[in-house]
Amino acid sequence: MEIGLAIGFWVLAIVTVVSALAVVLLRDVFHAALFLVVSFVTVAGIYVTLNADFLAAVQILIYAGAIAILLLFAIMLTREVRQGSPSNRLQLPALIIAVLMLVTFISVFTSTQWKISAQAPPEASTGPLALTLFNNFALPFEVASVLLLAAIVGAIALVRER
Amino acid sequence: MTLQHYLVLSAILFCIGLYGVLVKRNAVVVLMCIEIMLNGVNIAMVAFSRYIVPTALTGQVFAIFIMTVAAAEVAVGLAIVIAIYRSRQSVDVADINLMKW
Numbered sequence: 001m002e003i004g005l006a007i008g009f010w011v012l013a014i015v016t017v018v019s020a021l022a023v024v025l026l027r028d029v030f031h032a033a034l035f036l037v038v039s040f041v042t043v044a045g046i047y048v049t050l051n052a053d054f055l056a057a058v059q060i061l062i063y064a065g066a067i068a069i070l071l072l073f074a075i076m077l078t079r080e081v082r083q084g085s086p087s088n089r090l091q092l093p094a095l096i097i098a099v100l101m102l103v104t105f106i107s108v109f110t111s112t113q114w115k116i117s118a119q120a121p122p123e124a125s126t127g128p129l130a131l132t133l134f135n136n137f138a139l140p141f142e143v144a145s146v147l148l149l150a151a152i153v154g155a156i157a158l159v160r161e162r
Numbered sequence: 163m164t165l166q167h168y169l170v171l172s173a174i175l176f177c178i179g180l181y182g183v184l185v186k187r188n189a190v191v192v193l194m195c196i197e198i199m200l201n202g203v204n205i206a207m208v209a210f211s212r213y214i215v216p217t218a219l220t221g222q223v224f225a226i227f228i229m230t231v232a233a234a235e236v237a238v239g240l241a242i243v244i245a246i247y248r249s250r251q252s253v254d255v256a257d258i259n260l261m262k263w
Contacts, residue, residue: 005163006163009163009167013167013171016171016175017171017174017175017178020175020178020179020198021178023178023182023191023194023195023198024178024179024181024182024185024186024195024198029188029190029191032191032194033194036194036197036198039198039201040197040201043201043204043205046168046171046205047205047208049163050168050208050209050211050212051212051216052208052211052212052222052225054222055204055208055222055225055226058226058229059229062229062232062233063197063201063229063232066233067197067232067233067236070236070237070240071190071193071194071197071236071240073240074190074193074240074243074244075190077244077247078190078243078244078247078253084188085186085187085188085191086186086187086188087185087186087187088185088186088187088256090184090185091185093184094180094181094184094185095181097180097181097184098177098178098180098181098184099177101173101176101177101180102173102174102177105169105170105173105176105177106170106173109166109169109170109173110166110170114165114166114213114214115214116164116165116213116214117213117214117215117216119216119217120216121212121216121217122216122217122219125219125222128217128219129219129222129223129226132218132219132220132223133223133226136223137223140227144227144230144231147230147231147234148230148233148234150234151233151234151235151237151238152237154238154241155237155238155240155241156241158238158241158242158244158245159241159244159245
């Protein structure tokens with residue numbers, strides 16, 4: 001069981017990182033968007049290895065479903081496919097900043113003494129998650145729905161033909 | 163699998179997205195890289211939730227809110243990109259300097 005989890009984690013992690021790199025490095029915008037979908041799906045698999053089954057389903061629905069389709073539509077509507085996704089002149093400074101941040105993150109993460117809990121996570125996360133969301137986080141939940149409404153109205157107002 | 167594995171994975175994803183955001187000139191690709199960064203943060207949230215407070219699930223609730231905000235952000239962002247493309251026939255972020263003095 002434990003060894004299967006480890007194999008699953010490593011396969012998913014490697015596919016996620018490679019497809020994220022492909023998003024950044026590929027010149028064809030459309031292929032980059034398709035690799036983004038691959039990385040969304042493998043991130044959902046990583047949630048499964050973390051006992052977050054509800055989040056994995058939401059990740060597939062929202063990211064691989066809605067956001068990916070929205071991005072593909074935007075790519076097709078803006079007809080920038082021919083020009084590819086060129087880089088600007090900041091490649092070297094950006095690479096240095098990204099690598100420095102990565103080194104900082106990894107050194108902090110590996111040197112900190114995390115208080116790992118010995119408790120087992122709940123078998124199915126959906127029920128406990130709903131209880132937490134609607135008891136302790138009821139107000140933020142409502143605010144999030146207002147935010148979504150504002151985003152819908154704003155998006156429609158922005159692209160409407162005048 | 164330990165917490166550190168997941169945290170390092172999330173840091174790698176975050177930094178790949180950061181590089182893309184800084185370097186790419188196509189506004190849609192910049193939005194895609196922001197999504198990669200948010201995914202990395204979400205993995206860190208869920209990993210903390212799983213290993214530090216397994217029964218409280220607070221990290222997963224935060225991940226849900228991050229997904230909500232990401233969906234709102236990408237909808238409004240793409241609407242802005244399409245509106246700019248309509249008026250200027252370009253989504254190159256170097257050309258969009260209307261608010262630069």
